[in-house]
Structures are given as C-alpha cells and as structure tokens.
Amino acid sequence: GEDVEQSLFLSVREGDSSVINCTYTDSSSTYLYWYKQEPGAGLQLLTYIFSNMDMKQDQRLTVLLNKKDKHLSLRIADTQTGDSAIYFCAEARANDYKLSFGAGTTVTVRA
Amino acid sequence: SAVISQKPSRDICQRGTSLTIQCQVDSQVTMMFWYRQQPGQSLTLIATANQGSEATYESGFVIDKFPISRPNLTFSTLTVSNMSPEDSSIYLCSVEGYGMQETQYFGPGTRLLVL
Numbered sequence: 001g002e003d004v005e006q007s008l009f010l011s012v013r014e015g016d017s018s019v020i021n022c023t024y025t026d027s028s029s030t031y032l033y034w035y036k037q038e039p040g041a042g043l044q045l046l047t048y049i050f051s052n053m054d055m056k057q058d059q060r061l062t063v064l065l066n067k068k069d070k071h072l073s074l075r076i077a078d079t080q081t082g083d084s085a086i087y088f089c090a091e092a093r094a095n096d097y098k099l100s101f102g103a104g105t106t107v108t109v110r111a
Numbered sequence: 112s113a114v115i116s117q118k119p120s121r122d123i124c125q126r127g128t129s130l131t132i133q134c135q136v137d138s139q140v141t142m143m144f145w146y147r148q149q150p151g152q153s154l155t156l157i158a159t160a161n162q163g164s165e166a167t168y169e170s171g172f173v174i175d176k177f178p179i180s181r182p183n184l185t186f187s188t189l190t191v192s193n194m195s196p197e198d199s200s201i202y203l204c205s206v207e208g209y210g211m212q213e214t215q216y217f218g219p220g221t222r223l224l225v226l
Binding site: 031032035042043044045048088090092096097098099100101102103104105 | 112142144152153154155158159198201203205207215216217218220221
C-alpha cells in the first residue's frame with residue numbers, strides 16, 4: 001500500500017524549532033514532498049527530497065529522510081507566526097508521478 | 112516555479128447542475144492531474160489528464176461524473192457533473208514536468224459549494 005501517516009497537530013512557540021514527522025510505506029517512492037496550505041489557499045510546494053538522499057537543507061527548512069524506517073521529517077528553524085498552516089507530506093510513486101498525501105499536520109505558532 | 116491558474120476560484124451551485132473548472136499553466140508540462148480535497152481532509156487524486164487521449168481515473172472516480180479534457184500541454188478542464196452536496200470540495204489541478212523538473216506544483220484550487 002501507499003499509506004502516508006502524519007500526526008495531526010503541532011503547537012510551537014514563536015522562535016522555537018518545529019519538527020513535523022511523516023511515515024510512508026511505499027519503498028519504491030522516488031520523491032518525497034512537503035507542501036504548505038494556509039487557510040483558504042492552495043498548496044505551496046515547500047521542499048522535496050529525492051529518495052537517494054538523507055538530508056536536504058533550504059534556508060530555515062531541513063528535511064531528513066530515513067529510508068530504512070520509511071520516515072521523513074521537516075524541521076522549521078526559528079518558527080514564525082507566518083508558519084502557521086497545514087503541512088502535507090506526500091510521496092511520489094515510481095513510474096507514474098502520482099502523489100499520495102498524508103492527512104496533514106496543523107501547525108499553530110503561539111507567541 | 113510554475114504559474115498555474117484555475118477558473119473559477121470559487122462557486123456556489125445548485126444540485127443537479129454541472130460545473131467546468133479550467134486549469135491553465137504558463138508553460139508546457141508533461142503531466143497534469145486533478146485532485147479533490149473534501150472539507151477538513153487531505154487530497155485525493157481523481158485522475159491524470161492525458162493530452163490527446165482519455166483521462167486515467169483512480170478507483171472510485173468515473174468519467175461520467177468527472178469528465179476531463181486536455182487539448183494541449185498547457186490546459187485542462189474538469190467537469191463535476193450532476194452535482195450533489197457531497198461534491199462540495201476544493202478541486203485542485205497539479206502539473207509535473209515544468210521546466211524539466213520532476214516536482215509537482217499545484218494550482219490555487221476551486222472552492223465548490225453545492226446546495
């Protein structure tokens with residue numbers, strides 16, 4: 001199967017780091033993605049990682065991939081109020097690029 | 112990144128009617144997809160829009176209910192037919208293969224409410 005699982009909620013204090021976790025089941029996945037959805041908006045591609053990589057850093061975002069455990073995480077450094085949103089983890093199946101999404105993690109940043 | 116527009120951005124429709132949603136990309140892309148996001152839920156793939164041939168539907172979705180067109184490499188439409196309140200969702204198109212990149216970008220979505 002291609003179930004993608006995420007925790008549903010995360011509350012973090014402004015200025016702290018946020019870590020959002022995701023597990024997937026399809027070992028043939030080629031790319032793994034993190035999307036951000038703000039209230040009333042569409043999906044914004046935040047970052048992605050190719051399955052042969054362990055880590056990818058992009059400014060405040062760090063993605064870690066543990067392929068053995070099929071575990072993906074997104075770390076947001078110095079979390080700001082503008083980071084409050086729903087974050088979706090998604091995996092791309094090999095050969096057809098179709099995405100399977102997790103349920104989304106609602107991140108709330110408190111002052 | 113890809114610039115993707117969808118029309119309409121939102122609509123309120125009566126049950127039994129149909130609505131056609133348009134998706135336009137600013138450059139040619141390899142793949143175009145249509146997703147549905149029901150209220151408070153994650154995204155579910157409806158179908159892959161194939162240029163010049165019939166769309167490929169996922170389990171649970173059929174062409175009679177969700178006819179799709181893709182006349183060229185930058186444009187696609189999704190029609191939600193004979194609507195019921197259960198069709199109230201956000202419908203999003205996405206594209207793959209923009210600028211040779213193997214990343215998938217999403218449009219802003221069409222918010223549909225069926226009364």
